[in-house]
Amino acid sequence: MTFALQLSIAGIATGSVYALIALGIVLIYKCSGVVNFAQGAYAMLGAYVTYALLRVGLPAFAAVLLGMVLMAGIGVLTERLALRVMLKAPIVSIMMVTLGLLIFLRAFCLAIWGPDQIAFPQIFPAGAIDVAGIYLTYNYIAAFVLATTLSIAFLCFYRFTSIGLMQRCAADNSRAALAIGIHVSNQVSIAWAASAALAGLGGVLLATLGGLSLGISDIGLIAFPVIVVGGLDSLIGALIAGFLLGMLEAFTEGMLTPGLEDILRRFTTIQSVGALQQVIPYALLVLMLLVRPQGIFGRSGTERV
Amino acid sequence: MTLAVRDLTIRFGGVTAVANMSLDVGAREIVGLIGPNGAGKTTFINCIAGVNRSVAGSAVWGGREILGLSPAALLRLGVARTFQSVVSLHDLTVLDVVKLGAAAHARRRSGFIAQFFGSERTFEDELCESLLKPLNLADVARSPIQTLSYGQRKSVDLARALAAEPQMLYLDEPVAGLTYQEGLNMGAVIRSVRDRFGCSVIMVEHKMDVVMATCDRITVMAHGSRIFEGTPAEVQTDQEVRRVYLGDA
Amino acid sequence: MTTRTVLIAAALAVAVALVGYEANRFWAYLIYAVAISSIGAMSLNLLIGFCGQITFAQGALIGVGAYTAGNLGNAGWGALSLLGAGLCGALASALIGLPALRLRGLYFAISTLAAQFIFSYLFKILQPLTNGVSGLVVKPLVLFGRPVASDQEYAVISIVLLFLSWLFLSRLAQTDVGRALLVIRESELVARGMGIDVSRTKMKAFLVSGFFAGLCGGLLAFTSRFANPEAFEIGLSVDQTAMIIVGGLGSLAGSVIGAVFVTLLPEAIQRLGELMPSADLVSAFREMAFGVLIILFLLLEPRGLVSLGQRLRSRWSGSKSNAGTAVTIPLRDRSRTFAMPAFNRRKV
Numbered sequence: 022m023t024f025a026l027q028l029s030i031a032g033i034a035t036g037s038v039y040a041l042i043a044l045g046i047v048l049i050y051k052c053s054g055v056v057n058f059a060q061g062a063y064a065m066l067g068a069y070v071t072y073a074l075l076r077v078g079l080p081a082f083a084a085v086l087l088g089m090v091l092m093a094g095i096g097v098l099t100e101r102l103a104l105r106v107m108l109k110a111p112i113v114s115i116m117m118v119t120l121g122l123l124i125f126l127r128a129f130c131l132a133i134w135g136p137d138q139i140a141f142p143q144i145f146p147a148g149a150i151d152v153a154g155i156y157l158t159y160n161y162i163a164a165f166v167l168a169t170t171l172s173i174a175f176l177c178f179y180r181f182t183s184i185g186l187m188q189r190c191a192a193d194n195s196r197a198a199l200a201i202g203i204h205v206s207n208q209v210s211i212a213w214a215a216s217a218a219l220a221g222l223g224g225v226l227l228a229t230l231g232g233l234s235l236g237i238s239d240i241g242l243i244a245f246p247v248i249v250v251g252g253l254d255s256l257i258g259a260l261i262a263g264f265l266l267g268m269l270e271a272f273t274e275g276m277l278t279p280g281l282e283d284i285l286r287r288f289t290t291i292q293s294v295g296a297l298q299q300v301i302p303y304a305l306l307v308l309m310l311l312v313r314p315q316g317i318f319g320r321s322g323t324e325r326v
Numbered sequence: 327m328t329l330a331v332r333d334l335t336i337r338f339g340g341v342t343a344v345a346n347m348s349l350d351v352g353a354r355e356i357v358g359l360i361g362p363n364g365a366g367k368t369t370f371i372n373c374i375a376g377v378n379r380s381v382a383g384s385a386v387w388g389g390r391e392i393l394g395l396s397p398a399a400l401l402r403l404g405v406a407r408t409f410q411s412v413v414s415l416h417d418l419t420v421l422d423v424v425k426l427g428a429a430a431h432a433r434r435r436s437g438f439i440a441q442f443f444g445s446e447r448t449f450e451d452e453l454c455e456s457l458l459k460p461l462n463l464a465d466v467a468r469s470p471i472q473t474l475s476y477g478q479r480k481s482v483d484l485a486r487a488l489a490a491e492p493q494m495l496y497l498d499e500p501v502a503g504l505t506y507q508e509g510l511n512m513g514a515v516i517r518s519v520r521d522r523f524g525c526s527v528i529m530v531e532h533k534m535d536v537v538m539a540t541c542d543r544i545t546v547m548a549h550g551s552r553i554f555e556g557t558p559a560e561v562q563t564d565q566e567v568r569r570v571y572l573g574d575a
Numbered sequence: 576m577t578t579r580t581v582l583i584a585a586a587l588a589v590a591v592a593l594v595g596y597e598a599n600r601f602w603a604y605l606i607y608a609v610a611i612s613s614i615g616a617m618s619l620n621l622l623i624g625f626c627g628q629i630t631f632a633q634g635a636l637i638g639v640g641a642y643t644a645g646n647l648g649n650a651g652w653g654a655l656s657l658l659g660a661g662l663c664g665a666l667a668s669a670l671i672g673l674p675a676l677r678l679r680g681l682y683f684a685i686s687t688l689a690a691q692f693i694f695s696y697l698f699k700i701l702q703p704l705t706n707g708v709s710g711l712v713v714k715p716l717v718l719f720g721r722p723v724a725s726d727q728e729y730a731v732i733s734i735v736l737l738f739l740s741w742l743f744l745s746r747l748a749q750t751d752v753g754r755a756l757l758v759i760r761e762s763e764l765v766a767r768g769m770g771i772d773v774s775r776t777k778m779k780a781f782l783v784s785g786f787f788a789g790l791c792g793g794l795l796a797f798t799s800r801f802a803n804p805e806a807f808e809i810g811l812s813v814d815q816t817a818m819i820i821v822g823g824l825g826s827l828a829g830s831v832i833g834a835v836f837v838t839l840l841p842e843a844i845q846r847l848g849e850l851m852p853s854a855d856l857v858s859a860f861r862e863m864a865f866g867v868l869i870i871l872f873l874l875l876e877p878r879g880l881v882s883l884g885q886r887l888r889s890r891w892s893g894s895k896s897n898a899g900t901a902v903t904i905p906l907r908d909r910s911r912t913f914a915m916p917a918f919n920r921r922k923v
Contacts, residue, residue: 056681106874112680113629114873117820120813121873125866132859242688242809249685291702300696303689310678310686377768401770409765417825422754429751430770441750486769 036267045216052212061241062126067221081144096217246306327388334383358541404493427489595730610733618787624825627760635694638807640792664789672781710803823879
């Protein structure tokens with residue numbers, strides 16, 4: 022029981038960060054119809070950039086904030102330079118552009134920071150509190166609190182401010198939005214800036230939890246199935262999807278994998294099930310797509326089947 | 327063969343698009359289906375063409391119930407259709423599209439193996455002679471669709487449908503988007519097609535002059551049902567039809 | 576496809592095969608690497624370029640072919656192991672294609688992404704068949720009772736198979752099935768209205784495409800004598816997609832041109848990069864160049880090198896267009912969508 026609780030806590034903490042990153046993917050999809058495979062790369066780049074800023078000697082708070090600002094700039098840059106030109110290109114081309122971006126950014130970080138995992142500087146206090154036998158490290162608490170607050174703040178922003186209203190309008194029907202005088206392409210840029218910044222912070226939080234490496238960019242592809250399960254055009258769905266993914270990973274790693282390996286070792290020559298936690302979401306996705314393609318929270322009619 | 331549609335009803339959610347619609351088409355007859363926008367004409371055609379589903383009614387073609395059959399099954403029974411908007415099959419040539427139409431008609435088509443290994447020159451020449459020449463498409467037979475004008479594309483779509491040697495042809499707005507002269511030409515082509523191939527025709531159309539000049543009989547639809555049926559001359563003088571089209575005078 | 580096109584292609588194949596047979600090991604390696612990638616790229620182009628089914632599972636299918644050929648070859652099946660690789664590839668492809676009967680466009684693409692991850696996971700854990708992460712050592716291909724040992728011989732075999740694959744696929748494009756694929760790409764609704772059995776036609780495309788992907792994998796296993804899971808991950812799918820985009824969607828010749836480009840580019844950068852201080856840096860620059868190149872191509876020449884070639888040719892030969900031959904099916908222009916509903920249409 023304690024073990025399960027411990028797993029849930031780890032799951033919820035990483036899940037909240039995933040939710041932050043997933044939010045960006047959904048935001049970009051809603052606003053510009055682009056499926057951004059490079060979101061994980063934004064997270065990775067954000068973490069590396071923040072790391073570099075910390076190394077220069079900036080205080081943690083300033084480094085994280087500046088990192089997010091820089092990432093927002095990079096988000097706008099990619100949208101203006103690459104995606105805007107592709108407006109009417111075939112969907113496979115748009116997917117390939119974001120994949121190309123992912124490859125490029127990974128290689129860029131590899132060239133500068135090398136392939137090895139780097140210990141991320143402590144930006145939150147070390148140590149843990151012990152609640153009824155369950156350890157809560159400050160890293161986990163900070164990641165959870167920061168990611169959740171930011172996600173909710175963002176949702177409120179999107180829901181209640183005038184920019185948020187324009188965003189929703191542009192996302193809902195860009196033609197109508199244009200007609201009533203909303204500068205749609207600016208709204209798309211804002212969406213890219215916001216998602217890149219959110220992803221950047223997500224990357225920093227992931228780095229504080231599990232170290233800084235190129236592997237952070239994998240989250241972009243791993244989060245994908247869960248986002249589709251939540252519904253590609255639902256922000257709430259993305260939040261829930263993020264938490265779900267975190268839990269799924271934690272429980273697969275902590276419980277399913279050891280159990281399954283036990284059984285397999287007994288009856289077959291297979292010794293290990295490997296990184297099962299990375300595949301379970303995809304298996305879930307395939308089932309989901311066959312049953313309810315628009316996702317749990319997505320609007321039906323997003324794709325007519 | 328004749329087509330008899332009885333009490334056809336089509337609903338989308340709570341909206342009744344077509345209500346108790348009936349229509350008869352005799353052998354070698356050209357029936358025009360007219361009515362204001364939203365009258366349910368295209369929905370009706372789509373339904374008897376196997377695209378939309380009906381909730382009630384029947385459609386009997388040559389003694390067989392055809393509601394619920396797929397377009398492919400309908401083609402095998404000799405029912406072909408054209409499309410309202412011309413599809414952008416840009417990469418295909420005119421002959422390619424017409425061959426696809428012929429493919430629906432198994433007897434006219436060589437098998438996969440023969441196509442794979444053989445040349446189709448003779449078949450292509452035959453199609454050119456029998457279909458493309460009458461439709462003024464022979465010169466562009468080997469041009470990609472994207473190089474054709476809108477009117478020519480409409481003709482290609484008609485040629486495609488005719489390649490299946492239909493006994494019944496549904497034409498969904500065959501002259502929409504064409505110039506006045508092209509439209510009149512198309513009307514003449516439709517009549518000559520009927521004469522050459524001996525098929526029945528249902529045509530949905532807005533351009534009244536073409537409809538008047540082409541059809542043997544006209545059915546007027548409004549709000550999903552038939553409000554009038556008669557010869558072109560009768561339709562022109564009917565008060566109810568005038569009211570639906572022009573509003574209360 | 577005219578007889579002339581076939582003869583030119585055959586002459587080209589013989590010439591390259593001869594060069595491959597006489598050349599040194601490195602050139603022979605380049606030739607078979609390009610030829611094998613070309614087979615894979617053509618098979619992928621059949622699905623994406625001709626039929627409009629976006630798939631990211633090509634790497635997995637090539638992997639299935641590689642492991643099948645490896646196991647069959649090691650068990651002494653000889654040349655039949657390549658056939659087996661193709662058949663298993665076709666089977667796996669049909670399996671991955673099943674969701675395409677219900678899903679379209681983006682959602683199908685994501686389901687193939689899922690398939691890709693699940694397959695590369697299976698390659699890692701199905702120890703008895705794949706030897707897990709350590710990889711499967713493959714014995715040389717036995718042809719006519721004799722093991723094929725030299726790279727030069729593999730170059731000849733690959734070129735011959737590339738020619739045969741091209742011949743098959745370009746003939747296929749000239750049949751009703753091939754034409755139906757193009758209609759399905761533009762609009763499934765219209766295809767159905769024209770009396771085309773959309774599901775069956777799609778399945779045929781998946782089977783044929785899978786067969787050649789499997790064949791590509793089989794050749795890959797025999798030429799590299801090794802099949803390991805890392806070789807068949809999403810990266811391979813991306814490489815293959817890059818080939819058909821660089822070469823030209825919906826063009827078999829484009830697939831080959833793209834394969835030449837994408838296969839040779841890293842080699843060239845590798846040569847240049849030998850001046851650089853560390854191997855990591857070289858591979859980083861190779862990847863960066865690859866990423867940038869994909870993006871630049873999509874931005875500047877979205878219809879691929881084939882259309883660039885066509886434009887140049889038509890400029891030289893006046894305005895006479897050359898759009899009738901099978902291999903150079905004229906391509907979509909930028910203003911058109913890829914027949915994926917609700918996705919591009921949302922844009923103004």
